[in-house]
Amino acid sequence: MKKISLSLIYVFTVFISASAQRSSTNPPELTITRFSGPDVTPSPACLAVAPTGEVYVGVDMIGSLGKDPGKGRILKLIDKDNDGKMDEHIDFAEVDNPRGILVLGKQVFVLHTTFSKETKKATGMALVVFEDKDGDGKADGAPKPLVENLSNTKYIQERGTDHATNGIRMGIDGWIYISVGDFGFHNATDRSGKKLTMLGGGVVRVRPDGTEMEIFTHGTRNVYDVAIDPYMNVFTRENTNDGGGWNVRFSHHIQSGEYGYPVLFQHFTDEILPALVDVGGGSGTGALFMSEPNWPEKYNNVPMMADWGRSMLYIHRVTPDGPTFTQKEEEFIQLAQITDLDVDGSGRLFLSAWDGAGYSGSASKGYVIRAVPNDWTYKAFPDLAKASVEELAGLLRSASAVARLNASQELIARGDKQAALAIASDVTLPLYTRIAGIYTYAQAAGAEGIPALTAFTKDAAVREYALRALADRKGTLSNVSEEPFLEGLKDTSSRVRAAAIIGLGRLGRIDAATALLQTPVPASFVEPAKDVEGPHATPNSAIVLPHLAVQALVSMHAVDAAVAGINGKNSALALWTLRYMHDQKAVSGLIAAYTVSKDAKLKKQIITTLARLYKKEADYDASWWWGTRPDSHGPYYKAVLWEGSPAIEKFLQKEALKVPAQKQYFRDLDARHRMDIAAFAPLKKAEPVASKEPKVDLEKIKNKKGQVGKASIEDVLIAVNNLKGDPAKGKLLFTAQGCVACHSINKGEKMKGPFMGQIGSIMNREQITESILKPNASISQGFSTVTITAKGGKSYMGFVTEETAARVVLRDIGGNVYTVKASDILSRKEMKTSMMPPGLANALSYEELASLVTFLAQQKK
16 A cells, blocks of 8 residues: 555555464564554554654544545644654545645645535545644644646546655655656646646646646556655655566656656656666555665665555665666565655654555555664754744754755745755755755745856856756746757766756757757667567666657757757657657658668668658546556557648558558558558458546456456455455365365364465455455465474474474474474575465456355355
C-alpha cells in the first residue's frame, strides 16, 4: 500500500496465524521499539514526522479496493518521555484514504480521496492543507484545497484507489512532489486555476501555496512515494507491468524524463529513460532519503525504500554514473507489509506496518515502530517560529537534511534572503549546505535573485544547482538570460549539461534549438528487434542527455529547427525529436528531405519517423483506463488519426509501390506503429488497440476456467468480494486442488502445514484469497521453511515443531516428522519462501475460487 495504491498492492500475503507477523531481522546497530499498535493506528497507509518528533499517521480502513467513506483519519502521536513508545494520541483530522502527509510548521499537508456528502461516492483526490494555529493538536476546521481532481474519479468509484495518486514529499527546492499512479488525472486544478491532464503515472510537483502545478516526470506505474536527496536527485521504487507479471523498478527521476509505461515500455525502449534496476516481484511503497548526522555511516546518505509486498525496507546504494546513477540493493529492516517511513530532527526514524490489514483495511491490524541508532540520545529540535535569523542560518548550515529543510522554509516565510545568500556564497561550506543556501535564496528573492544566481553559474562547484534554480520557477523566466545555459552545454560535467538542457527547455527560447540539436546520440539508441522487449531497467547514462534534449526541443516546439536538422550531422536527434511533433510542417519537411536525400540509411529513418507520426495519442478525458494488464505494444495506447495522416499514408503507399519486393518491410513498419493502413495489412490483420477498458460483466465470465490466472490480484479480489460462492463446492475443491495434502481441517487429523480448522476466525475472505494467490509475500508465523544438512550427507526440509538443546523436530509438507540430533547438524538455513507454491488457483474460475474461499471462511473455532 504505500501507498498501496494499495495498488501497489498488488503483491500479496499470507496471514494464516492470528499473530502472523514476520519477525524482524534488524540491523544490530539500531534499537527498534513498538511505538503504537492497532488499538490506536490500525491500517496505517502513510505517516509523516514533524521535526520536533510528533508523528502524524494516516489511518485508512477503506484500503485500496474499498469504496465507503467515513473510515479514515489523521492521528497525531506524541512520545513525551522519548522512550520510543507513544504516550498520547490526538485525532488531528478526519479524511478518507489518506495517502500522503507532509508536516511544515503549523501546516499539515494531506493527499487523500474526496467524497460527495450527498451520494457518498468518491469525487476524486485532492491535496489539501490543515492548520493548527492554536497548538491544541487538532486541525483548525476544514482544510484548504490546494490541488483538486488529482486522480481519475470514474475508476476510483469503480475500483477504489488501487492505482491512484499517493505520497507527497518536499525537496530543498520548496516544491511538493506528488506520486501519481497510472490512473493519471484529468483537469487537475491548482489554486491559481491552472488545469493539468496526465495520461498515466509519474511525478507531479506544486508549490506549497497550491500554485505552479507541473509534471516533473512521466511514464511510471504506481509510484507511491519519492525519496529526494540534498542535491535534488529524486528516486522511486515503483511497480511495472511487463505484460505477464508485476515487478518493481528502482528509478532515478530526472526532470522532464519519459520512463515509458506502458506504451514505450517494451518495444520502444530506445526512447525512454530506463530504470536503474528491475528487482523482480514486489510492491514499492514509502520512500525516504536518509541524511541525518547521528545515523551510522553505513545507513546514512542513502535512499531507503519500503516494499509492502516483500515486507522489507531496502537501501539502494547509489553510485554516480554521468548524469544519473547505478545502484545496489540490500535488505535493511524487515517489517510486516511496511507502508511508509519518515525521520525527525533528532534522528528518530518511524515506520508504519499494514501488517495484513487486507486490501480493504482492518480495525485490528497495523502498527508503527521507532528505530534509532544504539548510541542515540534525544536532542530537542528548536521552535523555529521563535528562532532568530542567526539560529536559522545555523540550522541551514547543519548536516541534518531535516534541519536544513525546515530552517529554509522558515527563512522563506520571513522573507529573509541575505542569510541564505551568505551561506550559498561561502566556499568553505559543504556542497549540500551551499545548495540549501542557493535554493532558499532563490525562493525568498524571486526575480530579484536572478543576478546573484547568474553569478553562481560561474562557480564550478555549484554551477549545476545555480542553473537549476534559475530555471526553476516559470514565473520569473522572462528575466533569465539563456547565456549561462548555452555555456553549460559545453561544460565537462554531464550533470551540468543535463541541467543546462532542462533549463533551456523550460526557458523555451527557440533560438537555443540549434545548440540543443548538437547533443550527440549514442550507439545505444537502437530500437529493439522485432517482437523483442527492449531493456527498460538497465542503466544507460549515455542516453540521458539526448533524451533530455529531445524533451526540451519538443517542449519549445522547435519543428523548424528539427526539420532543418534532418540532413545535418546530427540527423538522429532531429528525427528523434520529430517523432513527437504532430505538425503539418513536420510532415512536409520529412517528405521534402526524403525526396532530396541520397543516403539510403537516412531515407529509411525518415520513413520510420513518418510511420510514427501517422497516428497520435488521443486526448485523455479520463473515461477510460488501460487496466492492470495493458497492451504495452505502443507507440500509442488509444491512437487516432490527425490532419497529417492522409499525406503520410499517400506517401508511404507510393514508396511501397516503387519497390514491390519491400512490401514486407512496410508491413512490418505498419504493424510496429499500429498504423492499420489497409494496403500494408498482413493476411490476418492485427487487432487494434482497445480504445477503452471494457466494462466487465461478472455474470458472463464468473464460470470461465482459468480466469483467476489471467487476472490481476486486484481484479480477482473484486470478483470474489462480489460472488457468494458455494461452500459445498468449495469443500470438494479443497480436496481436488490438493489443499488437503498440506492442510488439516479437523484437529483429529494428522497435522501438516498451517491448520485450516479455524481460519475463518482469524482471516476475512479478502485475506484468505490473498493467501491462496500469493503465499510467498508473508510467511505464517511458525511455518517458515527450514533446511538442515546433517552428518552422513542427510538433508531435511520442513517446519520446526520442537527444538531443544539436544534435538530439532521438523514436519514436512506431507506431515512426515523428522528428528535431528543437534550435535549432527552441520548447517541450518531458514528460507524466505513458503512451501506452498504460487499459482495453485490459476486454473480456477472466479466462481470456483469464491466457493473455496467461502468454505474456508466457514471454518471457525
